[in-house]
Amino acid sequence: MKHFQQKDYLENFIQALFDTIAVEGKTLVLGGDGRFYNREAIQIILRMAVANKAAKLWLGRNGILSTPAASHLIRKLSTDGGIILSASHNPGGAEADFGIKYNSSNGGPANTELSDKFYVAACRITHYSIADIPDIELDSLREERIGDTMIEIIDPVAEYSTLMEHLFDFDRIHQLFNSGVFHMRFDAMNAVTGPYAKAIFERTLGASHGSVVRAQPLEDFGGTHPDPNPMYASELYEHMFAPSAPDFGAASDGDGDRNMIMGRQFMVSPGDSLAIIAANANRIPGYRDGVAGIARSMPTSRAVDRVAAYMGVDCYETPTGWKYFANLLDQRLITFCGEESFGTGSDHLREKDGIWAVLFWLNILADRQQSVRDIVQQHWRAFGRHFYCRHDYEGISLQQGENVIARLSEQLPKLSGQCIDGHEIIAGDNFSYIDPVDQSVSENQGLRIILGNEMRIIYRLSGTSTDGATLRVYLERFEPNPEKQLQDTQVALADMAKISRILAKINELTGLNEPTLVV
Numbered sequence: 001m002k003h004f005q006q007k008d009y010l011e012n013f014i015q016a017l018f019d020t021i022a023v024e025g026k027t028l029v030l031g032g033d034g035r036f037y038n039r040e041a042i043q044i045i046l047r048m049a050v051a052n053k054a055a056k057l058w059l060g061r062n063g064i065l066s067t068p069a070a071s072h073l074i075r076k077l078s079t080d081g082g083i084i085l086s087a088s089h090n091p092g093g094a095e096a097d098f099g100i101k102y103n104s105s106n107g108g109p110a111n112t113e114l115s116d117k118f119y120v121a122a123c124r125i126t127h128y129s130i131a132d133i134p135d136i137e138l139d140s141l142r143e144e145r146i147g148d149t150m151i152e153i154i155d156p157v158a159e160y161s162t163l164m165e166h167l168f169d170f171d172r173i174h175q176l177f178n179s180g181v182f183h184m185r186f187d188a189m190n191a192v193t194g195p196y197a198k199a200i201f202e203r204t205l206g207a208s209h210g211s212v213v214r215a216q217p218l219e220d221f222g223g224t225h226p227d228p229n230p231m232y233a234s235e236l237y238e239h240m241f242a243p244s245a246p247d248f249g250a251a252s253d254g255d256g257d258r259n260m261i262m263g264r265q266f267m268v269s270p271g272d273s274l275a276i277i278a279a280n281a282n283r284i285p286g287y288r289d290g291v292a293g294i295a296r297s298m299p300t301s302r303a304v305d306r307v308a309a310y311m312g313v314d315c316y317e318t319p320t321g322w323k324y325f326a327n328l329l330d331q332r333l334i335t336f337c338g339e340e341s342f343g344t345g346s347d348h349l350r351e352k353d354g355i356w357a358v359l360f361w362l363n364i365l366a367d368r369q370q371s372v373r374d375i376v377q378q379h380w381r382a383f384g385r386h387f388y389c390r391h392d393y394e395g396i397s398l399q400q401g402e403n404v405i406a407r408l409s410e411q412l413p414k415l416s417g418q419c420i421d422g423h424e425i426i427a428g429d430n431f432s433y434i435d436p437v438d439q440s441v442s443e444n445q446g447l448r449i450i451l452g453n454e455m456r457i458i459y460r461l462s463g464t465s466t467d468g469a470t471l472r473v474y475l476e477r478f479e480p481n482p483e484k485q486l487q488d489t490q491v492a493l494a495d496m497a498k499i500s501r502i503l504a505k506i507n508e509l510t511g512l513n514e515p516t517l518v519v
């Protein structure tokens, strides 16, 4: 965070961005997730937009916009792009993280070409322009012209809420809440989705008051790590496993693009959630015209592949990163897409979307009148279950991590046909992707090993910073037998966990015997 507060740091960053997009005469959306420094950064960006003669900026009231809402506004208002202030699911506060993202006119993250141009501009920057004007008032809806620039403060929720109403059967969901027997708990994690969730779930759809918890966006997210997974959303997770748990539980992250879905005493894995969303598309008004195709990031569970095959549509396997999906969405090649890290979305905008995923589930629940658990287990019986889990080996040195990946990469061509712990290795490769739209090539996207009985192990190295690296190992196994589908995930994947350690010599090369985090 302190990085951004250094003298001229943010100013140089923004000037490089403005130079890259030639901001004079352009229109932009601007907002952030409300974390520490959000308001100050917005004032600096506004003064610079005025000095650089931007034509118009639309801002969420109080500087608030979730990432999906900003993506939607860019598209809805046909702006040239948008600036989103957020560090997503990372902690906020004076000592924590801050970030700036630029999204292009399609509403999606800047592509590689634009990022490269920005990098060149940032290296060459010698000065920046900033107007000497007082702070702009951000807390009421109004318009103001300053110099050549129009600034309009808008309700951050209204347009987004209208889009959701268009996609989902709000009447039916309202009836579900009105029945009085259905209860939900949404954990906004003191982050940006609070105002969206209060407006949509409680005020519009009739969820009882208090269904949305930790609804106030706080500068430090109340000291929490706003990442919706069983570890960081442990309050919701434990609540949903308590005897008095409501029927449905969900959470979203700092900037509102991730989601976690739960039923009473039941956790829905992100891969199953994507598959079930796709399989139930014909129940949802906004998706009744059919599904063009589906995409998932390579490490994401292949559960959705079976749904795509059943529907007779293409399933794309992409590197991790929403920009790969945005290309496919723009060409109308896909309708739904998802990532392993609790990200799900569709062609309605060009980011993953937490509230959207929650509404999708609410619409399925209202339509099917079944519990979350029944819906998921029925899905497994119909399509088979993909047991799935991620093992993180945290706090290893970058050198250790690189050793694991380099050694295993060398082994890959020799692995097929080998038997390990009673399981045959079918194939192994280092995942690379050719974008079907712009033909760009992305290499070294993770080591992928396929074993018999549809087992798959993926190795990726990430979090490469000065304090070390994390080796992520993704384990997946298909189980067609309904009687065996109800096993505990860790029990079902115990063999594979062992194989994954032997294959990569994790213990020898990192000193770790067990993962430090299992999600």
Ligand code: CO
Binding pocket: 087, 088, 089, 253, 254, 255, 256, 257, 258
């Ligand atoms: Co996020």
